[in-house]
Amino acid sequence: MTVNIISKEEESNQLSNSFLAWQHIKAKYSNAIILVRHDNEYYTFGSDAEVLSVMLGIEPERGDESRITWHVPHYATDWLLPKLVKAGYRVALCEPLYFKLKGVS
Structure with missing residues (x-):
């Protein structure tokens, strides 16, 4: 089993990608709360x-x-989801379609 250790810089880049995904989806669904999955x-x-x-x-x-x-x-x-929906919010859960592993192309 191989364990990939991610540096803080790499994690920051991944969160930046999550932020970009959030911006893109939020532009299309401005009336929803957008939750983007990153790891767990x-x-x-x-x-x-x-x-x-x-x-x-x-x-x-x-x-x-x-x-x-x-x-x-x-x-x-x-x-969280029932609480948000009960309060009248629309919620969108965004999951990654694939995972790119370090060292695997």
Whole structure:
């Protein structure tokens, strides 16, 4: 079994890709809260992160370039999604279509 260790820079690049995916999807579905999966967590950014932090009372993080980020473990969607829908929000869960492993082309 091979274990790939990801540096903080690589992780930051991957989160940047998640942010770009969020921006792209948010442009199409501006009335929904967009949750983008990255590893074992769902991330959201910007205005969606602010909505979730106010609704749940959990402070968002300030990422690169003062970007507001909010994340939750994937299993927490079991309680999070019903709460958001009951509050009247539309929610889109975005999953990656493939995983690119380091060293594999």
